[in-house]
Amino acid sequence: MRIARSVLVLLVVALLVPLQAGRAAETTLVILIPSDVANLDPAFCMDNVEWRQTYVAYDRLVQYDGKSTKVKPMLAESWDISPDGKVYTFKLRRDVKFWDGTPLDANAVKFSFDRVQKMGKGPSEAFTVLSEVKVIDAHTVQMVLRHPFAPFLSCLATNGGGIVNPKVMREEKNGDLAHEYLSTHLMGSGPYKLKEWVRDQHIILEANPDYWGGKPKISTVVMKIVPEPGAQRMMLLRGEAHIAEGLLIEQIQKLRGEKGIVIVEDPSQYCCYVYINTQRKPLDNPKVRQALAYAVDYQGIIKSILQGCGTQMRGPIPAGMWGHSESVFQYQRDVAKAKQLLAEAAVKNLKLKILYSDRVPTWAQEVMILQANFRDIGVKLEPEMYAYATMRDKIDRGDFDLCMGVWMPDYADPYMFMTYWFDSRNFGLAGNRAFYSNPKVDALIRQAAVSSSQPEREKLYLDAQNIIVQDCPYVFLYQKNYLLPMRSNVKGFVYNPMLTNIYNLPDMWIE
């Protein structure tokens, strides 16, 4: 009894005595994230939330330049491209070392790309064109492509292009190329190392004081997992966190004008669109598809769901990506025109189903608006909500009439939209989710993919876009703005549309 009483007293005292811990030092940046990450292997992970950690841990040959989608040197000081566009020769910096002191040389570059290709997981998709990586000397590396591939330099700036310390092979198990080890560890040369990862609680990165680009000003970065947006908002307002990633648009709008809070807002490449199954009757008729595109109240969706933080898409290539053209036709709500097109197609009392899931919170609201819009032209829309995995399965099999979709490019090239969305070789989840096939479009985009002249590619993509908007395999809804609320004492953050959820931590500081 006496022991029980002592324990009770101890517990109460421990509870009541305020902690002396105080706040973490101001060189610690706390970022609230809505969920944990699954994997940290750069040859495996495919999600921006995972790249948030890997991007600052591994250096790449090239990197995106500030806000621009153009690349600039990183590990590669300079490069040459052969006249046939198939051989890239990179000269590497000589002062780069991995965290354990091993010099980062051409062998490490070859090892990293060979590893990505041998593993053959998601990130290898960007390097299928890569035939061979040759070590010319310790600081010169050559990459040979199977055919000219214009977006290749952009591919090198992605997460899969991160250079891994070859010594990681000491951790290899059963020929897994150290995948198990790298799933939970980082082993690079970048400005930040992994200090601690407590599953479902937090990830802590610490600065690499010997970084070749200079010691980062922020010594520790904590990614704290807080799934509930309301709780994130409270923590941000109380100053216990610097950045909150998981807030809803309504909450962010209400934070505007709050003392000590700034909202970063920039156009992003996050596109929301509706797939129309072009293989199903009567959706195989372009007039029916155009009628649907004319029925949609684009501005209404942007105003009510995005609270104005977005713009209507004009064709498939979003604004901010080269290849986007203001001359491409843009559908606007025109009920009379939509009805006329349906009459021309001799379609009456049309009933369609629309597939979506709760993966994207705004889909349910968008479906409701589409339902009302389509009702105005005499089309009955029936919502079909499934778990995300099931929804994807149905998309892959083409088992839908209409389906909600979002897309973000992995690298800064219109190829990410034009080839993925419209090439008839990519039916289903691979990207062409409208099951759209037009030989003219196929020819144009395939030619653009191998051409190394940007003006020529722009022309080819423009021609293709003009055909596509008339064929209307998708309803292009909007391009969402990137919104990030943060404390006003966080300085130096630059949003790059290719790097959503990824921070330029070495350039940031806390005032």
Next chain:
Amino acid sequence: MNMLTFVSRRLVAMVPVLLGVTILTFLLSHVIPGDPARLLVGQKASDEVVKRMREELGLNDPLHIQYWNYLKQLLRGDLGMSIRNRRPVVQDLAERFPASFELTFVSLLICVIIAIPLGILTAVRRNHVVDHVARVLALLGVSTPVFWWGLLLLLIFYFRLGWLPGPGRIDLAVPPPAGHTGLYILDSLLSRDWRALGSSLRHLVLPAFCLCYVYLAVMTRMVRSSMLEVLNLDYIRTARANGLPERAVIFRHALGNALVPTVTIVGLSFGELIGGAILTETIFAWPGLGSYMVDSVLFLDFPAIMGCTILVCLIYMAANLIVDIAYGFLDPQVRWG
């Protein structure tokens, strides 16, 4: 039958139940349309990459072969690799289970400590002010959604008053206590890490109260009604007629019998809360089993779904067994067997 025989028989009977649960869960999770290989390699991956991944995960084998392989693995105590996290499911569960256990245990402890005296009081003082107030509070408890309570508690005690910490299991500035159990309170007590003890206790207060409130309402009403029922029985009248003081009548003679249904509720609640406290876990960023289970289902992470189901099933069975044993102690009329 003595208790040992009773327990052994019950343990043997658990095997077919567990087997049935594995078959059912395996079938249900595998017949849902969806391809975890696709989810894993990302939406832009080619068919070739997806095919390789399916082979690697063994998803191309017929279902009965997949189940047989799983069962063989299970008998070796291996729950397989999580498709999503690419690490052993056992390791995932071992990290999340202590958090869930700690939260559930403390919530139910608070619940029992408050509900039993309150239930007795409302039964003895039937239709008095205390009874009315407790009834209103109970009604509020069962009719208010947990997520609303959770946010309200955070808003008042963390955001406005600043008395208690925000979401999480321990302060960022405080390293988790050293120890092997993963139960922060126990580990910090054992390692005499008072800073970690204080921080983890303070972090536990709000989620534990939030989680216990619904059960507190149910349990208080349950104790009250069983007490009222027992207090009207003949043996209580006899006890009173023999001149026993009221306190002895209630605590020595009535309470034991009245607690039988309450113990049942506690046992079942334990099983339910271990894997089912998803909303509380989400609001308070508590790294427990519930959110892990939901994420596994959404990702069709078969090994993780199976592992969680087996674990929760085992906990249910263990809780029921303990409840059955407790009956024998509480009610002399109950015999094990």
